[in-house]
Amino acid sequence: MDDVLIVGGGAAGMLAAWRAASLGARTRLLEKNARLGVKIHISGGGKCNITHAGDMESVRQAFRREEARFLHPSFRRFTNQDILALLAERGVGVHTRSDGRVFPDSGRADDVIEALLSRLRQSGVQVDRNVSVVEVMVREGRAAGVRAAGQDGERILSARAVVLAVGGSSYPKTGATGDGFRWARALGHTIVPLRAALAPIYLAHPTPEWSGVSLRDCLVRARCGGRDVGRWRGDLLFTHHGISGPAALGVSREAAAASETGAVSLDVDVLPDLGHEEIAAVLVQEHARGGSRVLRTLLQRWLPDRLVPAVAAAAGADPGAPIHQVARKIRNRLCETLKRWDLGAVRTIPMERGEVTAGGVSLDEVDPQTMASRRVPGLYLCGEILDIAGPVGGYNLQAAFSTGWVAGEGAARDALAGCAAPTAPPGIPGQIPEG
Ligand SMILES: Cc1cc2nc3c(=O)[nH]c(=O)nc-3n(C[C@H](O)[C@H](O)[C@H](O)COP(=O)(O)OP(=O)(O)OC[C@H]3O[C@@H](n4cnc5c(N)ncnc54)[C@H](O)[C@@H]3O)c2cc1C
Known part of the structure; x- marks a missing residue:
């Protein structure tokens, strides 16, 4: 029997596995794909926007209010600096763009995956690839393992705690096919309606x-x-x-x-930076200048060439007309169209094309301090399976890293409670202190 079974080898699952194993829990990670971190591989156009810079309070505030409230403990305990330190220890340098998005210097998402894999190897996580979990097993009201299908057929894997890190249901080719929502619902959890x-x-x-x-x-x-x-x-x-x-x-x-x-x-x-009056003033100025300049030339200042005819047509204007001949009514309509082009x-x-799935396991039913299910003892949930969806900017990976880390810790402590005092495998550097 394993202490902790992690289902899903994405950002959340890898952090959960590493943290659980670092605490001395015998940890097994099950991944249906032949490789881990397929979504990280395609993130940020293959460059991986790892996280967002700044203090964690501002990172947290980018989420909706109820999501931000839920993320408070995990964002305090595993921060953007923690994930960057973990990567730095594996030689992954990063840079921050002017908009706060953080990327690996190499521009390769695979370097992030490799760094996480190296952590898993070092902490002694047993990684089983090409294993698809079919069902979560519950014994005497407690999550007790999974039924899984692999190349050798189906088998039951028992564990003292089970972490669901199977992601959402967008980009199903990456392996995230919504399995976790079905299991969680069957186990009594509420699934907030799923949306792109x-x-x-x-x-x-x-x-x-x-x-x-x-x-x-x-x-x-x-x-x-x-x-x-x-x-x-x-x-x-x-x-x-x-x-x-x-x-x-x-x-x-x-x-x-x-x-x-x-x-x-x-x-x-x-x-968006110009008011109606300011645009109107430019048009009046150009109108007063006379000459042979046509409307298209002016619109090209604000629009790509290919859009000019459509915007002009929406305002009832002829883009080939000399500006000084454009009637006031048409100029007004142009202002309106530029401010609200239908x-x-x-x-x-x-x-399936959403970078994240909104909706998922209701946050009311998960303890944000440990990621433990409030429905099924021994069950932990992290990452995109939860009803969390942040904006573009590295926020979603950070949410997966932080909730994964906390879930791994919660599951390990749960599994090891009552066992002999846990001993971390020797020589695991970089364990992140609590607090
Ligand atoms: C195109 C794209 C670009 C993105 N870019 C960024 C970005 O730059 N920055 C950012 O912050 N976020 C980005 N995101 C979002 C981010 O990648 C996700 O929010 C994050 O990866 C979710 O991590 P996760 O571990 O919860 O889920 P996932 O990464 O989806 O991992 C879940 C894992 O569980 C496995 N699994 C599922 N079912 C089973 C089963 N039954 N048995 C065994 N294993 C199973 C899956 O194969 C998968 O490996 C992007 C997403 C996409 C699709």
Whole structure:
């Protein structure tokens, strides 16, 4: 029998396994893929935005209020500096971009995975790859192991504590296929409805010719039932199906939630730093200058070439018209269009393309100090299986690292309680002091 079984070898599972083994618990990690950390491998476009810089209070505040409250203990106990120290000890240097996002100097997410694997090896974690857990076993009301299918068929693995670190249900090709939600529900947990977050948005009437065009630093608003339901400022990328890029990803969670109650439409403020009057003043100035300059030339100052005809058409303007001939009514409409350019209705926000899954195991049913289930003794939950979804910026990996570390510790202490005093395997450097 193992002391601790960790199900899932992503960011949360690897930290949980390392922490549990570091405390002296006999720890086994089960991963259905042939390799660990598949999602880390594709994170940040393969460069891995490991975490977000700054004090942990500001990192925490980037989450929704109830998520931030839940994360308080784990963010105090395993911080962004802790994960960076762990990586530094394995030779992974990092740099922080001006927006606070932290990346490995090498630009290789695989270096992060390798550093974590080396920790697992050193702390004596038994890693079983190509093993897919099918069911969580409960004996006498307590999580007691799992039923797992591997290359040699099915087997029951017993343990004193079980940690579920199986992720969410977006990007299912990475292995995160929502198994944990089914088990948790069967074990009596509430699953907050699952939705895409940080996902591209598919429009009802996309313009494939705009695919690849970006709008820099704009404000995207999602509207439903005549009111704004979400907004996000950042770069926007047009795709074959609609929109992507930070601004689209940022508004996707709210848009996905609202789309369950009614039709959602999107609009864009192309010039969020300029008020209506300031844009109008530029147009009046250009109008007064006379000459042969056409409207297109002016709009190209604010918009990529390929979008100019569409924005002009939405305002009823002819982009080829000399500016001094553009009537005041049209100039006003141009201002309005630049401040609220209608992208039309949302068709869908694909869950499988979300960088994270919003929703999941209800936070009320998990002890934030230990990540222990409040429903099933001996069961621990961490990472994306929980009802937590942070914004873009390294926040989600940090949440997985911190909750994983705390779950590993909680499970190890639980498993070892009543056993002989635990002894950490010799020569494990870098154990992070508590507090
Ligand atoms: C394209 C993309 C880019 C991203 N970029 C960033 C970024 O740069 N920065 C950031 O902070 N966040 C990023 N994220 C989000 C971040 O990667 C996740 O929030 C984080 O990896 C979640 O970690 P996890 O360990 O909870 O889950 P996962 O990483 O999904 O790990 C779960 C593991 O459990 C395994 N598993 C599932 N079911 C079973 C089973 N039945 N039996 C055995 N094993 C099972 C899976 O195979 C998987 O390996 C990105 C996500 C995506 C999809």
